[in-house]
Amino acid sequence: MxxxxxxxxxxRNFELRCRxxxxxxxxxxxxxxxxxxxxxxSYLVREGEPPKKSVVPISGYACxxxxxxxGTRQIIAIQIPGEAVDLQNLYLETADHNVQMLRRGTVALxxxxxxxELARSNSEIGxxxxxxxxxxxxxxxxxxxxxxxxxxxxxxxxILCELGxxxxxxxxxxxxxxxxxxxxxxxxxxxxxTPVHVNRTLKLLVAEGLIExxxxxxxxPNWQKMRDAADFNERYLHPGIQAPIANx
Amino acid sequence: MxxxxxxxxxxRNFELRCRxxxxxxxxxxxxxxxxxxxxxxSYLVREGEPPKKSVVPISGYACxxxxxxxGTRQIIAIQIPGEAVDLQNLYLETADHNVQMLRRGTVALxxxxxxxELARSNSEIGxxxxxxxxxxxxxxxxxxxxxxxxxxxxxxxxILCELGxxxxxxxxxxxxxxxxxxxxxxxxxxxxxTPVHVNRTLKLLVAEGLIExxxxxxxxPNWQKMRDAADFNERYLHPGIQAPIANx
DNA sequence: CGTAGTGTTGAGTCAAGTCAATGGTTGTGG
DNA sequence: CCACAACCATTGACTTGACTCAACACTACG
Numbered sequence: 001m002x003x004x005x006x007x008x009x010x011x012r013n014f015e016l017r018c019r020x021x022x023x024x025x026x027x028x029x030x031x032x033x034x035x036x037x038x039x040x041x042s043y044l045v046r047e048g049e050p051p052k053k054s055v056v057p058i059s060g061y062a063c064x065x066x067x068x069x070x071g072t073r074q075i076i077a078i079q080i081p082g083e084a085v086d087l088q089n090l091y092l093e094t095a096d097h098n099v100q101m102l103r104r105g106t107v108a109l110x111x112x113x114x115x116x117e118l119a120r121s122n123s124e125i126g127x128x129x130x131x132x133x134x135x136x137x138x139x140x141x142x143x144x145x146x147x148x149x150x151x152x153x154x155x156x157x158x159i160l161c162e163l164g165x166x167x168x169x170x171x172x173x174x175x176x177x178x179x180x181x182x183x184x185x186x187x188x189x190x191x192x193x194t195p196v197h198v199n200r201t202l203k204l205l206v207a208e209g210l211i212e213x214x215x216x217x218x219x220x221p222n223w224q225k226m227r228d229a230a231d232f233n234e235r236y237l238h239p240g241i242q243a244p245i246a247n248x
Numbered sequence: 249m250x251x252x253x254x255x256x257x258x259x260r261n262f263e264l265r266c267r268x269x270x271x272x273x274x275x276x277x278x279x280x281x282x283x284x285x286x287x288x289x290s291y292l293v294r295e296g297e298p299p300k301k302s303v304v305p306i307s308g309y310a311c312x313x314x315x316x317x318x319g320t321r322q323i324i325a326i327q328i329p330g331e332a333v334d335l336q337n338l339y340l341e342t343a344d345h346n347v348q349m350l351r352r353g354t355v356a357l358x359x360x361x362x363x364x365e366l367a368r369s370n371s372e373i374g375x376x377x378x379x380x381x382x383x384x385x386x387x388x389x390x391x392x393x394x395x396x397x398x399x400x401x402x403x404x405x406x407i408l409c410e411l412g413x414x415x416x417x418x419x420x421x422x423x424x425x426x427x428x429x430x431x432x433x434x435x436x437x438x439x440x441x442t443p444v445h446v447n448r449t450l451k452l453l454v455a456e457g458l459i460e461x462x463x464x465x466x467x468x469p470n471w472q473k474m475r476d477a478a479d480f481n482e483r484y485l486h487p488g489i490q491a492p493i494a495n496x
Numbered sequence: 497c498g499t500a501g502t503g504t505t506g507a508g509t510c511a512a513g514t515c516a517a518t519g520g521t522t523g524t525g526g
Numbered sequence: 527c528c529a530c531a532a533c534c535a536t537t538g539a540c541t542t543g544a545c546t547c548a549a550c551a552c553t554a555c556g
Contacts, residue, residue: 196505
C-alpha cells in the first residue's frame with residue numbers, strides 16, 4: 001500500500017467515472033510531485049491567497065471551510081484521499097475558501113501550471129478534470145439542500161451516507177462501515193448544527209437502529225433502511241461505471 | 249435591445265472575467281440556436297433525465313432546485329439572463345437537479361454537442377466555460393455557508409446583495425437597486441426559511457434602513473452598511489476585470 | 497499519570513416554524 | 527374596462543427544533 005505510487009489514488013479517483021487510456025494514466029503518474037506530511041489543522045489553501053500548488057491528500061482527510069464574520073465556521077466539503085483539492089481553483093486567481101487537514105496525514109503536491117498544461121494538451125484528462133469538478137459542484141448543491149431543507153436527524157444521516165458511499169467507491173471503507181475522521185464539532189460545522197445537538201442526534205440514530213458507533217467508526221446495520229431514512233440517493237455523486245459495487 | 253443577437257448576453261457574461269478574442273466571440277455568436285418563450289414554472293432541465301439542449305435565459309430568470317422526499321423544495325441557485333444553465337451538466341450524463349423558469353421569459357437553446365465541440369476545439373472558450381462553472385461552484389459554496397451559519401436577517405440580506413451585485417455586473421440593475429423576480433416563498437426556498445419568516449425578516453431589514461422595497465423591487469439606501477450587515481464579500485463571485493464598477 | 501481535547505447529559509431559552517385568518521395584487525376573460 | 531379568481535403578502539397566536547450554558551465523564555497522547 002505505502003509502496004504504491006502516491007498519485008495512483010488520484011488516477012483511481014478519475015477512473016471512477018471516466019475511462020483513461022494507458023497513456024493518460026501514465027501522464028498523470030508522471031506529473032512532478034512531492035509528498036509531505038501535514039499536521040492536523042494545517043492549511044492547504046487559504047482564502048484570499050492565490051493557489052500555487054495543487055494538493056492531493058494521500059492519507060488523511062481535508063475539508064473546505066469558510067469562517068463568517070460572526071466567527072462561526074462552516075465546512076463546505078470533505079475531501080477524501082485521492083481527491084485533488086485545487087481543481088476548484090484551477091482557472092481562478094484567488095481562493096475563495098480555506099482548505100485544511102482534518103487530522104495529520106500525507107499529501108502530494110503538484111505544480112498547478114503542470115496540471116493545467118496537461119489538462120490543455122490531453123483532452124481526455126482535461127475532460128476528466130472538468131467532470132470531476134462538476135461532480136464536486138453537484139455535491140455542493142446537495143449540501144445546500146441538506147442544510148436548507150432537512151431536519152437534524154436526516155441531515156446527519158445524509159452526510160454519513162455520502163461519506164460512506166464515497167469511501168466505499170474508492171475502496172477505503174470497511175465491509176459494513178467506515179472510520180469517521182471527524183469530531184462531533186466538525187460534523188456539526190459540516191451540517192450547520194451545534195456539537196451538542198449533533199451528539200443528541202447521533203444517539204437518536206443509534207436508538208433507531210440506523211447506525212452503530214464504536215469510537216470514531218460508523219456502520220450501517222441496514223443500508224436500505226438508512227438510505228431511506230436519510231433521503232439519500234447517490235445520483236448526485238454520478239457514480240458512473242462502478243455504480244453497483246458501492247453498496248453497504 | 250431586442251434587436252441584439254440573443255447570444256450577445258452569453259458573450260458578455262463570459263467576458264466579465266475572461267478576455268475573448270474577436271474570433272472566439274464570433275464563434276460563440278455563430279453557435280446554432282433557437283429562441284423560445286417559456287412559461288413561468290416550465291422545466292428547462294429535469295432531475296434524472298439526460299440534458300440534450302443547453303439553455304441560456306435571455307429575458308427572465310431561472311432557478312436550480314431540488315425537492316426532498318418530504319416534499320420541501322430547496323432552490324440552489326438563481327440564473328440571471330446570459331448565464332448558460334447547462335454548463336453544470338456539460339460533461340455529466342444525467343441531471344441531478346431541476347432547472348425551472350421563475351417567471352415567463354425567453355431562452356436561447358443551443359445543442360449541447362455543438363457547445364462541447366467548440367469548448368474542445370477553442371481552448372480560450374473551453375477555459376472560459378471551465379472558469380464560469382468554477383465560479384458557479386463558488387456560489388454554491390457560499391450558499392452552504394449562508395444557509396448553514398447565518399441567521400435569517402443576514403441570510404436574506406446576503407442573497408439580496410449577491411443578486412444585486414451579479415445583476416449590476418451584467419448591467420441589468422437600476423442605479424440603486426433592482427427588480428427582484430421572486431415571491432417571498434421562492435426567496436424562502438432559496439435561503440432555507442419559511443415564507444412567513446421571510447416576510448417578517450424583510451420588514452426588519454426595512455425597519456433597520458438596510459433595504460427599501462416597492463412591489464418587487466429592492467434598493468439599498470446605504471450599500472456599505474448593507475454589505476457589512478450581510479457579511480457580503482464579493483470575492484467568491486470572482487468579479488475579475490470589471491470589479492470596481494459593480495457597486496451600488 | 498496528568499492535561500487538554502472530546503463526548504455526554506440536563507435545564508432553560510430563543511429563533512424559526514406552524515396554523516390560520518385577512519388583505520392586496522395581478523392577470524385574464526367576459 | 528371591469529370583475530372575478532388565483533396567487534401573494536401580511537399579521538397574530540402558539541409550538542417546537544435547535545441553541546446556550548454549564549457541569550461532568552471519558553480517552554488519548556505526551
